[in-house]
Each structure stands twice: as structure tokens, then as C-alpha cells.
Amino acid sequence: MTTPDFSDPENLTARERQALECLIKRLADDEFVLAERYTEWQVRAPTLESDLALANNAQDELGHARLWYDVLGDHGYTERELVYERDPAEFRHSTIVELPFEEGDWADAVLRSYLCDVAEELRLEALEASSSPKIANRVAKIQQEESYHREHAQNWLERLAEGEEGHERLQAALDRLFPHALTIFEPCAPPHGENANKTNETSDDEPRATGSDVEADIVDFGLRTATLEELGEEWLAIVVPYLESLDLDVPESGQTGDGEFEFEVTQEMLPDERGRDGIHTDAWVDLYDDFTHTYRELGRSEPTKIMETPE
Amino acid sequence: MIWEVFRQAKTGEYHTHCGNVHAPDREMAKQFAAIQHGRRKPTNSLWVVPREEIGEIGSDEVAFGGTTDKSYRWATAYNTTGTDAREVVESEDEQVTAEKQRGDD
Amino acid sequence: MMDLGTVKERAGPREFSPADDLPREYREAATRMIEFHANSEIMGAYLERPFIRQSPSIDRKLAFSAKVQDEIGHGQLLYRAAESLGVKTREEMLDDLANGDGKFLNCFHYPLESWVEVPMISFFVDGAAMRRQATLRRTSWEPYAHAMDKVCFEEGFHVKHGEDILKELMTGSRKEQQMTQEAFEEWWPRIIQFFGPTDDKSTHHDFASSVGLKQQSNDDLRNAFLDQYIPKARKYGLEIPDEPRIRERDDGTYAVEEDDLDWDEFFTIAKNEYEPGLGQINGRKHAQEAVDWVRETIERDTPAASGHEPQAAD
Structure with a gap:
């Protein structure tokens, strides 16, 4: 098939539009929610210097979320609809970004950052040649900031892994986080209600992902140049050997056969809540209530803008 | 051994990098720096720092101040x-x- | 060692640096003052941090995160300026802050519960702080003055962002305006007390002034603040409460009736004995203790720099 022209958002078919929105929402939601969690470390990080560094990363991620949400401005969406007044069940971020941090669990913070940053790098790479010029144009800016995040995370991981307590805490965090990290590569459910119009046999009220066409469309339309499976395998091929080099045991690493770098994400490796399918942990609802608190308390109807719309 | 030299022109001002000296130890580095870098320009104080102790990070490694709108x-x-x-x-x-x-x- | 007489004689702006052998009285007074300032940065940030999450938009959240980040950066600069006096290490100061011995600004002992209270800190208290900090660029302890250069450079963003929040609230719905006025009435006396008691009641004022650490008296700073910020408050439609009474002088400047302020509460706070403030102190203490293990991990086996002995020839 020929690659559709995404340069004119007015002239997209319903399917093209849905594919683009599905791709962007998950990118934006991941960045936004991860940033929310990072800010929890502000004024609580191990040292003043590390406090500043993580605050920087939080702001970077938030800035990236802002750039991605803005892409949907072409489709008539505003921050109000996309963030402050969206039903929490309509967010499509992976559950790894929504889990709360235990007080003082810096091992979780740096490990989670590493797992997400590697996935982010791979995803961004697969967007460099996106058929949507707006997406392709925004990738480079974001990539430059992400590389600092990953190096920062790795420096900390290597430091912590050397100490006995650090190593133990990293292992515990890995056991807890790893299944959730795998949900990054799970297919997205369409927005609630959209299934109703289709002849899909699982289309009841549950917004579970059905391996629907939208994921195939994202790749077929050239919006992203790698499939979720490919991204997941690449990710495993990077993180598993690295974590093992720190003497950490990776639970259900997905390694198959004798091949050194053959990996596969299987259903057994995944947690019950996958985020992408609209099923979230309870922590997400609390987080949502907290970040929308002022907006609701003051009866606002429009989130405040400070910066100009990105070009 | 190379020592980087930082000069403060007047009391209360900042020490800024002004050059370096070769010297075998800290005491001699200070003495050499006093002549090499303090003999003409107004000087209130000099710092000497072993070159090898300086770490550097450049704009090829990190986008200082970020690349997105801040x-x-x-x-x-x-x-x-x-x-x-x-x-x-x-x-x-x-x-x-x-x-x-x-x-x- | 320099004697106190010489210190007082020479006490000009940025006059003394770690290269000077200063008497204990100077070093202790300077440590007390800078440590208080550094602690206040941390506790101010601690008080405001929930509003990073509760900001009502992504842009506000970014600005708020950046602001809190800057305050921690100011703490970093100030603890270093204090540490360079050789009396206490940063770790000792942060531990004292955690265990309730470290002192900090009165305003950061009060609870901050709603977004409408945010500009009371971010505009008025930060504005007051900036007024004082601008004078401290001429303090006699050079590292403190250098820290102030950087702090003042950044702080303009904080005050203007705080003012922007106030403006938005005061041009918002009637409900927002009313809630903001109520918050202002509650905070106004505390804001005025920011500058501390009048000069004749201030315990440390005379010495700190005589050695050039402090550049302007509490009263002068407070009056200068009122002259600037009363017109601002009125411009945004805030009504100045009747108490404390404020006299407008013939030349349009203002002075406050000190006796209308609750100084018992102020001194209870100054001793770290005010209940909400204790909650803040202990909350931060838990957070600090929870990451003790990380500091231990990074400090153990960490050579000063690369492990290289700079004295030796090689």
C-alpha cells in the first residue's frame, strides 16, 4: 500500500486519524505520568545535587508530553480534553510510569528511569522517519534530552549496584517493575465506546485491547517504522544483558532458544494491569485526583498557558 | 605536572581562569603562577588546580539548558x-x- | 588572626574570603545567618512542593517544578557559602534542620493548603526575600555575596511567576477572587513579619551590621517592601486588612504599627515550637532519613576526586 500523506491533518481518513491519535496519546501519556512521578522526588532526593538533576528530567519529560499533546491540536484536541478533563480510564500510559515510589526508594527511581529511557530511545528512533512530518520534526529535540536521562540513570545504577544495600534494593525494584515495564510494548485499546461500532467479538464495555487493527495501521501507515514486537525484543536485548552485568537477576527475561539475543514478550510475563488497555492500578486514580485537584477546586475550565504553541 | 590558574583581580570579585603553569608541586605552582599570571594584571588572589583533577563535560555530550522550550x-x-x-x-x-x-x- | 576591631574597620562589601583568618565571633555569626537563609530555601521548597502536582496546567507545573528546583539550587549555593566559614559542614546543617535545631523563616512554618495561598509565598514572600537578598549582594562574606549574585539572577522569574498566578486568580471567577482575598488576609501579617522584629528588639542585628554581614536594618527593609508591594496588591484588587495598622506617610511611603502583630506566635515559631511548622520539619526529616542509605552508598569508598594525590610530582 502507499504511505498516506500525514502532512495535511484535515485530509485524513478515520483510520489514519485513529492510528495517529493512538500513537501520540500513548507517547504523551507515558511522558506526562512519568514526569508526575519524578516530581515526587523534588525536595526528597538523596542529595541537593541529585534533587536538581531529577527535577530537570521531570521537566524534560513534561516538556515532551506537552509537545506530543500539541500534535493532537491539529485534530481539535486541547489540553483540557487531553489532560485535565479526560476520564482517567481513557489514559493509555503503561503501568510502569504510574506506580508510586516508596519513600526513599531511590533504587526504584533510577531503575525505572533506565527501563523507560531505553524504551523511549527505541521508540523515538522508530519515529525518526515517521510519515507524519510533525512527529518526525519533534523527535530530534526530544532525543537530545533523553540521552542525558539514560546516562544519568546508568551512572546511578552502576553506583548503587556496587553496594550491598543498593544491590538488594535494585533487585527488589527489578522484580516489582519488570513486568510493568513490559507493558510499554502492549497494544493500545481504542478510546472507550469505539469498539461498539465494530464487529469485534470482545467488544463489550471492557476496553481491553484486542490486538486491533490500529497497531498494524500505525506501522502500515508509516507512522512508526517498527512494530511493538520488534521494539519489545530490541528492548529486552539491551536491558537484559546490561542488568545481568550488574549481577541482577532478570525475572522472566523472555530469552528464547540458545540464541544470545533472541527475546520474546509472552503473556505470562505481564501483570494484570497493563495501562495500554485502559486497565490501571489504583495508584493511578489517586494520582489523577491529586493533579486535577486545583483545577476542580477552582472550577477552572481552561488550563493556563504560559508558553507559546510549539512550532 | 600542569596546574590551571584562576585569577581574582580585586577583593570580592570572581576567580576566573587565566592560564596555567608547569610545576612539580602545589607550592611551586603558586609561586610560578604569581609571576606568570599576577605580575601585570591587577591581582588580589590566585588559585592553582591540578589539571588532572578537572572534569569536563561539553556541549557535544549534553544539551545545556535543554533543547525543548524552557x-x-x-x-x-x-x-x-x-x-x-x-x-x-x-x-x-x-x-x-x-x-x-x-x-x- | 584578624581581631574584631580590624574586622569592623574593614567590613566593606565582599571584603572577607576564606583566605582571611577571621575571628570566631564573625565566623559564627555569619554561619548562623547563612545557615538560616539556606534552611529557609529548603523549607520553602518543601512547603511548596505539593503544588507542583496540583498546578492547574502543564505550563504552570513546569514553572512550579523549575521554581522548586531553583530553591534547592539556592540551598546548595548557600550551604556551601556557610560551609566555607569552617564552622559547620553541610551535612551537619541539614541534620540540624531535620532534628529541629535548624532555624528558618517564620512564613514557612505555616501550612499551605490551597492554590490560592500559593502567591502569598511565591509573590509576596519571595518578593520580600528578594528585597533583602538584593542588599546582601554587598555583604562582607564574599562567598555569600557570590551566592546572592546567582540567587538574584534567578529569583526574578519566581516573583514574576508568583505575580502571574495572583493576577490570574484576581481576574478569575468571583469565587477565586474571594478565596484569594481570604488567603491574603490570613497571610498578610505573616508576610510583614518576614523581616523580623523591629531593630530595637532584634537580638543579632547590631553585631551582624557592625561586621558588614547585614546591609540594611529590618525596619528599612520592611518599609521598602511595603512601599513596593502595597500598591501592587491594590492594583490586583486585594484589600489591605485593617490590622496591622499601616500609616501612610506624607511622601506616600508606608510604616506598620508593630504592636498590632502577634509577636508571641512569631517567637514560638522562631524556637521551632509551632505545631504546623513541626509537622513540616518532621515530614522533611522522614524524607531525609529514607534516603540515608543512598548517601552512605555514595560516600563510602568515594575518594576526594580521582584518588590522585595532587601534591606529588608525576
Whole structure:
């Protein structure tokens, strides 16, 4: 098939539009929610210097979320609809970004950052040649900031892994986080209600992902140049050997056969809540209530803008 | 051994990098620096630092100040009403200068 | 060692640096003052941090995160300026802050519960702080003055962002305006007390002034603040409460009736004995203790720099 022209958002078919929105929402939601969690470390990080560094990363991620949400401005969406007044069940971020941090669990913070940053790098790479010029144009800016995040995370991981307590805490965090990290590569459910119009046999009220066409469309339309499976395998091929080099045991690493770098994400490796399918942990609802608190308390109807719309 | 030298012209000013000296130890580095870097330009104090102890990170490794829009962290992003306090105006002016210098790179 | 007489004689702006052998009285007074300032940066940031999450938009959240980040950066600069006096290490100061011995600004002992209270800190208290900090660029302890250069450079963003929040609230719905006025009435006396008691009641004022650490008296700073910020408050439609009474002088400047302020509460706070403030102190203490293990991990086996002995020839 020929690659559709995404340069004119007015002239997209319903399917093209849905594919683009599905791709962007998950990118934006991941960045936004991860940033929310990072800010929890502000004024609580191990040292003043590390406090500043993580605050920087939080702001970077938030800035990236802002750039991605803005892409949907072409489709008539505003921050109000996309963030402050969206039903929490309509967010499509992976559950790894929504889990709360235990007080003082810096091992979780740096490990989670590493797992997400590697996935982010791979995803961004697969967007460099996106058929949507707006997406392709925004990738480079974001990539430059992400590389600092990953190096920062790795420096900390290597430091912590050397100490006995650090190593133990990293292992515990890995056991807890790893299944959730795998949900990054799970297919997205369409927005609630959209299934109703289709002849899909699982289309009841549950917004579970059905391996629907939208994921195939994202790749077929050239919006992203790698499939979720490919991204997941690449990710495993990077993180598993690295974590093992720190003497950490990776639970259900997905390694198959004798091949050194053959990996596969299987259903057994995944947690019950996958985020992408609209099923979230309870922590997400609390987080949502907290970040929308002022907006609701003051009866606002429009989130405040400070910066100009990105070009 | 190479020692980097930082010169402070007057009491209260900043020590800024002005050059280096070859010297076998700290005491001799100080003595050499006093002559090499303090004999003509106004000098109140010199610091000497072993070259090898200096770590460096450059713009090829990190995008200083970020690559996405960070205008929210500058006073110029906000419009206020009425006369601002003198010190607020001064701060904003310094920020405008810094922003301009960043843009010139 | 320099004697106190010489210190007082020479006490000009940025006059003394770690290269000077200063008497204990100077070093202790300077440590007390800078440590208080540094602690206040941390506790101010601690008080405001929930509003990073509760900001009502992504842009506000970015600005708020950046602001809190800057305050921690100011703490970093100030603890270093204090540490360079050789009396206490940063770790000792942060531990004292955690265990309730470290002192900090009165305003950061009060609870901050709603977004409408945010500009009371971010505009008025930060504006007051900036007024004082601008004078401290001429303090006699050079590292403190250098820290102030950087702090003042950044702080303009904080005050203007705080003012922008106030403006938005005061041009918002009637409900927002009313809530903001109520918050202002509650905070106004505390804001005025920011500058501390009048000069004749201030315990440390005379010495700190005589050695050039402090550049302007509490009264002068407070009056200068009122002259600047009363017109601002009125411009945004805030009504100045009747108490404390404020006299407008013939030349349009203002002075406050000190006796209308609650100084018992102020001194209870100054001793770290005010209940909400204790909650803040202990909350931060838990957070600090929870990451003790990380500091231990990074400090153990960490050579000063690369492990290289700079004295030796090689």
C-alpha cells in the first residue's frame, strides 16, 4: 500500500486519524505520568545535587508530553480534553510510569528511569522517519534530552549496584517493575465506546485491547517504522544483558532458544494491569485526583498557558 | 605536572581562569603562577588546580539548558501589571542578557 | 588572626574570603545567618512542593517544578557559602534542620493548603526575600555575596511567576477572587513579619551590621517592601486588612504599627515550637532519613576526586 500523506491533518481518513491519535496519546501519556512521578522526588532526593538533576528530567519529560499533546491540536484536541478533563480510564500510559515510589526508594527511581529511557530511545528512533512530518520534526529535540536521562540513570545504577544495600534494593525494584515495564510494548485499546461500532467479538464495555487493527495501521501507515514486537525484543536485548552485568537477576527475561539475543514478550510475563488497555492500578486514580485537584477546586475550565504553541 | 590558574583581580570579585603553569608541586605552582599570571594584571588572589583533577563535560555530550522550550523558567515569560520592584527588574535584565547570549551561540 | 576591631574597620562589601583568618565571633555569626537563609530555601521548597502536582496546567507545573528546583539550587549555593566559614559542614546543617535545631523563616512554618495561598509565598514572600537578598549582594562574606549574585539572577522569574498566578486568580471567577482575598488576609501579617522584629528588639542585628554581614536594618527593609508591594496588591484588587495598622506617610511611603502583630506566635515559631511548622520539619526529616542509605552508598569508598594525590610530582 502507499504511505498516506500525514502532512495535511484535515485530509485524513478515520483510520489514519485513529492510528495517529493512538500513537501520540500513548507517547504523551507515558511522558506526562512519568514526569508526575519524578516530581515526587523534588525536595526528597538523596542529595541537593541529585534533587536538581531529577527535577530537570521531570521537566524534560513534561516538556515532551506537552509537545506530543500539541500534535493532537491539529485534530481539535486541547489540553483540557487531553489532560485535565479526560476520564482517567481513557489514559493509555503503561503501568510502569504510574506506580508510586516508596519513600526513599531511590533504587526504584533510577531503575525505572533506565527501563523507560531505553524504551523511549527505541521508540523515538522508530519515529525518526515517521510519515507524519510533525512527529518526525519533534523527535530530534526530544532525543537530545533523553540521552542525558539514560546516562544519568546508568551512572546511578552502576553506583548503587556496587553496594550491598543498593544491590538488594535494585533487585527488589527489578522484580516489582519488570513486568510493568513490559507493558510499554502492549497494544493500545481504542478510546472507550469505539469498539461498539465494530464487529469485534470482545467488544463489550471492557476496553481491553484486542490486538486491533490500529497497531498494524500505525506501522502500515508509516507512522512508526517498527512494530511493538520488534521494539519489545530490541528492548529486552539491551536491558537484559546490561542488568545481568550488574549481577541482577532478570525475572522472566523472555530469552528464547540458545540464541544470545533472541527475546520474546509472552503473556505470562505481564501483570494484570497493563495501562495500554485502559486497565490501571489504583495508584493511578489517586494520582489523577491529586493533579486535577486545583483545577476542580477552582472550577477552572481552561488550563493556563504560559508558553507559546510549539512550532 | 600542569596546574590551571584562576585569577581574582580585586577583593570580592570572581576567580576566573587565566592560564596555567608547569610545576612539580602545589607550592611551586603558586609561586610560578604569581609571576606568570599576577605580575601585570591587577591581582588580589590566585588559585592553582591540578589539571588532572578537572572534569569536563561539553556541549557535544549534553544539551545545556535543554533543547525543548524552557521559556517558563525565565522572567520574560510573564507579563505583570504596574511598576516592578527594582531588584525584580534587575533580575529580569540579567536574564534577558543571558538568554541573548545563549541565542548567539 | 584578624581581631574584631580590624574586622569592623574593614567590613566593606565582599571584603572577607576564606583566605582571611577571621575571628570566631564573625565566623559564627555569619554561619548562623547563612545557615538560616539556606534552611529557609529548603523549607520553602518543601512547603511548596505539593503544588507542583496540583498546578492547574502543564505550563504552570513546569514553572512550579523549575521554581522548586531553583530553591534547592539556592540551598546548595548557600550551604556551601556557610560551609566555607569552617564552622559547620553541610551535612551537619541539614541534620540540624531535620532534628529541629535548624532555624528558618517564620512564613514557612505555616501550612499551605490551597492554590490560592500559593502567591502569598511565591509573590509576596519571595518578593520580600528578594528585597533583602538584593542588599546582601554587598555583604562582607564574599562567598555569600557570590551566592546572592546567582540567587538574584534567578529569583526574578519566581516573583514574576508568583505575580502571574495572583493576577490570574484576581481576574478569575468571583469565587477565586474571594478565596484569594481570604488567603491574603490570613497571610498578610505573616508576610510583614518576614523581616523580623523591629531593630530595637532584634537580638543579632547590631553585631551582624557592625561586621558588614547585614546591609540594611529590618525596619528599612520592611518599609521598602511595603512601599513596593502595597500598591501592587491594590492594583490586583486585594484589600489591605485593617490590622496591622499601616500609616501612610506624607511622601506616600508606608510604616506598620508593630504592636498590632502577634509577636508571641512569631517567637514560638522562631524556637521551632509551632505545631504546623513541626509537622513540616518532621515530614522533611522522614524524607531525609529514607534516603540515608543512598548517601552512605555514595560516600563510602568515594575518594576526594580521582584518588590522585595532587601534591606529588608525576
